[in-house]
Amino acid sequence: MTETTTPLQRLWLCEAIRLREEYAGPLEDSEANRQARAQGSDLASRIQLRALWLARRDGQQRAQLHWLQGARLALLLLALLALASGAGLAVAALGDGQRPVNVFWALGSLLGLNLLLLVGWAIGWLFSADSGGPLARLWLWLSETLARDAQAAQLAPALLILLGRQRLERWGLGVLVHGLWLLALLSALTTLLVLLATRRYGFVWESTLLGGDTFIQLTQALGTLPALLGFSLPDAELIRASGDSALNSEAARLSWAGWLVGVLLIYGILPRLLLLGLCLCLWRRGVAGLSLDTSLPGYSLLRERLQPSSERLGIRDAAPAQLHQPLAGASTLDSQGAVLVAIELDPARTWPPALPRGVADAGVIDSREQRRQLLDQLTRFPPARLVIACDPRRSPDRGSLALLGELSRSASATRVWLLQPPAGEALDSARLGDWHQALDALQLKHSDTAPLSWLETGHD
Incomplete structure (x- = not known):
């Protein structure tokens, strides 16, 4: 929990988020729940961590x-x-x-x-x-x-x-x-x-x-x-x-x-x-003596998401009334090591490339289960440097950009590697421009060449 808030302010934000969800419906909270499960011990602390994360994201x-x-x-x-x-x-x-x-x-x-x-x-x-x-x-x-x-x-x-x-x-x-x-x-x-x-x-x-x-x-x-x-x-x-x-x-x-x-x-x-x-x-x-009353209906509904008896996959809540703009960031936790990960690559592409010593390969993310496992792992052990490889032949949809934002918030520093197409295949310049525009909006550094030197040493 942040050091800038008092216990009363955290409980106050929990109540404000609860009232907001009662009025406007459930919020999109998958990353908030994951962060809360990784950092919180009991249900009350996880509810507070979730509320604090949502309050920071949404401006409350x-x-x-x-x-x-x-x-x-x-x-x-x-x-x-x-x-x-x-x-x-x-x-x-x-x-x-x-x-x-x-x-x-x-x-x-x-x-x-x-x-x-x-x-x-x-x-x-x-x-x-x-x-x-x-x-x-x-x-x-x-x-x-x-x-x-x-x-x-x-x-x-x-x-x-x-x-x-x-x-x-x-x-x-x-x-x-x-x-x-x-x-x-x-x-x-x-x-x-x-x-x-x-x-x-x-x-x-x-x-x-x-x-x-x-x-x-x-x-x-x-x-x-x-x-x-x-x-x-x-x-x-x-x-x-x-x-x-x-x-x-x-x-x-x-x-x-x-x-x-x-x-x-x-x-x-x-x-x-x-x-x-x-x-x-x-x-x-x-x-x-103030404490969180976890028996309230708004909080009891969070029990299965924040303290599940068993993990279940899939979409559990209705779509929110207002979609949130994906945001990038950086982890403030102690971090070490370097990780390379790819998102939705063509199976015909040879992967991974030859990696320097000390750089871990996190594989290719193709499913929701792989995404969840990787995010949980990076939340527990945040890397100092993370390179995310993307195929610019695919359109930069909202799901991919949201994943890039979540991954970047799990590492101290992040770069996106826009892979070159296979030999003999041309790259759509308009689509590549869409990628550049989207990554600039996320404030993520990106390059068309392999940033493996930076991944190994921390500088180019």
């Missing part, structure tokens, strides 16, 4: 990286919005300093919306599957919008389904929601301290229906916990006196300012910080 791994980039950008935008919103709450709470600050209006501005959404989150967590709320939905929407990749259509649903099996989405979205609110409240606290340090504010409370005793009890009840941490708590006389007008006293201003900061810290920042820590711990523990 690239789309996953684009989605993650979009998710990070969306998170950055929401973080900037949280910082600006928190600063705006503090400015709205204190005003410009020209008028006295109503302490309970200020407190409502700083904590009211936060407490309402916190209660909404708790209700959704207890009674609903939607534990993220509008903020999480906004982040998911922004992530998909910023990804801008057609292959990313199944990624967001696949991630939510994967996490939903163990209800991990509530902890992941909880980290997001509480983290953004914590950022907003810290921004509000910082702005509040800056304003209190640079402007002179007077504090009052005002009410037509409630009396002074009620405000005294409410203020002291809210200030009890902050007072335990050293924040100031206005006494009854100061609270009663502040009901008429803002006291022109430095001690009164300091007492009210300390009370307001303490209440914001204890009832706003501290709950969000604790919930963020709880969600983060449960998220990490849950992700560490």
